[in-house]
Amino acid sequence: MIQLKNVSKYYPAGFGKTYVLRNINLEIKEREFVSIMGPSGSGKSTLLHILGLLEEASEGEYVLGETPVLKLSEKKRTELHRTSIGFVFQAYHLIDELTVYENIETPLLYKGQSSSERKSRVADVLDRFNIVAKKDLFPSQLSGGQQQLVGIARAIVAEPKIIFADEPTGNLHSEHAQQIMELFKELNQKDGVTIVQVTHSEANAEYGNRIIRLKDGWVENA
């Protein structure tokens, strides 16, 4: 599902380069639930952003599904991000001016689904996550845990095969965190969604089947 070959990411620094990721070789198979761990500054977010099509690698090869991502234009990459994957952010990243319903609907608009298709998909997800009563509220009217439920609802509404999550429970109390991790586990086991999360929490990592450890931009194990 995911293949990285000799992927590096650097930023210009004076006359040289500062490497954030070096020669990453990685394979993630369909239906895996992988956790990326490592100290702050080790490159976890950068790696997840590259995998999730939010940033481009500087060197190497990245194949997502059948698509050689690094050969795409930025426009095509953004389009692929919007239509084929789900991305969950630590700080939710909901659109403040849109209701819960409208936030969840956005990926379906990007996909060009008809209004009746959108209605039925959003209704299904609201129902599954038990947030029907919140549908006309704005993000600021919700607790953190509820906002993250909406963030995940938005990530899965278009039924992507893979979800990337950047410390999805980093802003939540442990009770809500557990609830969110149970949800990812269910999406992985029941719906067969591949999940790649960045986490600082060993407890969160235990929900997955494999840990990738980063240190100073290198993969310590793969």
Ligand code: ADP
């Ligand atoms: P975290 O606290 O999640 O480990 P960081 O504090 O390392 O995150 O980075 C927060 C954000 O700031 C990241 O999105 C990163 O791209 C950006 N950033 C971090 N370091 C630099 C830098 N030296 N120059 C420019 N942007 C940076």
Ligand code: ADP
């Ligand atoms: P982590 O998520 O593991 O905390 P990051 O991927 O956020 O690590 O950052 C890894 C390193 O890359 C950090 O040292 C950070 O300062 C650096 N970095 C991130 N973004 C930028 C940027 N835009 N310009 C320069 N350095 C950056």
